[in-house]
Amino acid sequence: MDEESYVRERFKAYYASHWTRSPHSVGSREFGFGSWTKTIESRHYAFVNEKEMNSYLQRNVPFFISYSEAYYKYPAARPIQKKDWNGGEVVFDIDANELGCECTEQHGKDWVCDICMTRAKDCAMRLIDDFLVKEFMVPKNEIEVNFSGNRGYHIHVTSGYERIKGYARKEIADYVNGNGIEYDNMFVEDKVRRKVVGSRPSDGGWKGRIAGLFVHHLKNRTLEGLGISKPTAQKFYNRIDAADRIEEGNWEAVHVTDKKKLFDKLFEAARREKGCFVDEGVTFDTSKLIRMPDSIHGKSGLLSQRIPINDLAKYDWTRKPVIFNANLVKVRVVKAQRFTLMGKTFGPYENATVDLPEYAAVYLLCKKVAILAENAGGLDEVEKALESAAGTSASN
């Protein structure tokens, strides 16, 4: 049995024994399905109800199931313009491999570890608490959080903003990421009085957020942590009332020669510390398909899963979405980084034949870094598998 058939059998058994909850307004959604090698092989599917959707999943066992964040009058119509867009959820996608974590450089973008996944969760929580709930006043019961099934989290705002168009969605994505703040937007140089007037921490939005961040670091004498040079930071520390002046909007209490350079560093630090790192393309493209919760992700064999919003902080992605059993399966691992599932750490492996619990074996098979031991012939086959795995990852 080849790897694809083996994994499909496992997926089939799962879908046959579990009822998959459809997204709400299922009849207005477009669906797309992926194969072993492609995350979206076909799209423009529609289902009348949950039953029909389950029947399709059980019959066809797709490796990836995605649905539209948009509601359409005719979800199966094509081209997309004929679907008649009828609003849609505002969706945010936070991927662990796009957060600029140091660990990503070590394990590469195809892998995730607890460090980057925790960072992704922090971003998701920041997005919900600091932006959606606090600033946008979205009620928590109108926010859905999903584990993507592979390397991140999806946050859906289900109502209130359905009719917002692509351009405004881009504005939202830029807002939560902190993109687009520049020196000239935030400060006014009063050349007559030789004063730089800028935002105060009490101001709303990003301007207030940036001013607040600066004052916070100033009071804690940690300005260097923002990338500000030691001599410049020292100038601020030496001026006792510097924080008070900035709280009044006066940024000229301490004279800095190259203000733009200083503030560029401040903005960068603010984006890093306060931004949410959402994938803008997912938020602004109203025709986007996104992984369906309660479906299995074909790149990990983990369940894309709904998370009650109040449980997000303690959500353990290495346990909760694991759906396969612990029966041992012998696999030949071409090359795999260390990973943890169900509290057990596996690897790293390189050209090793190992007995792994089924959930870990499926994880590696889906990542295309292992083959079933029964299929592992000579070294040539293993190398071919390695090349094939690399090719597949590049195309996805």
Added chain:
Amino acid sequence: MRYPFTKTAKELMSARAVNIDFRVMERATKRVADGILRESIPTLETSDRELLEAELLSYPVARMIVSSFESPFRHRYANGEVSRVRSYLFPPGASDPDMAEAERLAKELGIDHRGNVMSLRSYLLNVPKELDCRLILQKVQEGNVILDDRKFLLVVSEAVRNLVETGLPIMPDSIPVELKKDIQTAIKDVEVQLKDLQEAQQQRAAIAARASGVMAPCMTKIIERARAGENLPHFARVAIANYLIKIGKPIDDVVEIFSHTPNFNDKTTRYQLEFIQKKGYSPPSCQNMDTYGLRLPECHCLGATRIKNPMQYGFKRSGRGRGAPKGGEAEGKTVKYRRSRSTGTYVGTSASDAYGDVGGGGMRRRRGAEGFGEEDG
């Protein structure tokens, strides 16, 4: 009736028997022509009840007429309607905009606000595309955005534009049979006017570009790259081909430029160029050139010069445009500029500048390409 697109106006029209006579048809045709050609629809100041009624009825008829035009023209028409509304918000001779009128209109349009505090939802539904209206630059607090008068007016204008564009194009089946013939006549009438204007504009631009010998720097750069034998990306090829043909370069000259590219094929190139010539394609806007990384700083476009298309470069630089350097290439732009100045000043600048170029239509900054992909999380 100032605002025929509002719910109140619709109710008023549906409550009485209406008669679409030649006056309504004439006014509707002019409305569309003014909108498409000049992005400026003048207001009607009269107390004649019948004329006022014709003015009101001309709006739904104008929508039927404009529905047969492509999306960019419908957008220009919507800009025209916005410009008409502007005339009411900036009364002639007044130094400040009529904020009370703007608030009344905002209420009619369902914009959720209290004074200059607007709900974030309303703001996002009608977010203006001006750079300083970007959400990230606003004070967002407790589900609201705090705006100054200028931004408030821009949001109201955007809401008008959205409302006008909603439901367009009207499908031919939805047009009453008894009006179809007159609508067709009106469409032809506007098409003729549009064709005349386009030809005149092209001639002016081509003459100016040739006479001044000044080509847009971004285009000169592409030519240099082609001559250097670089394998130009598709977008750059399309841009330069459209541009050179539009300014009247003979096909042989354009072929000569492409002949330096590594994968040159004489037959294919000629076929493509002839096709472009036949279709009369315009070069991409400066905004799109920017998106594809082809815009150059020395073009000085998109900013205060208001150059939106490389075609306008030679024309404006040569100072031939009426209203240059600030006015637009098209007659309509010039008209709009003059009209705006006559409406008085606002915060030390022209009303037009203070209010923003809401009639301009074009995007001020990059709008990401919308693809039909999916996330890969």
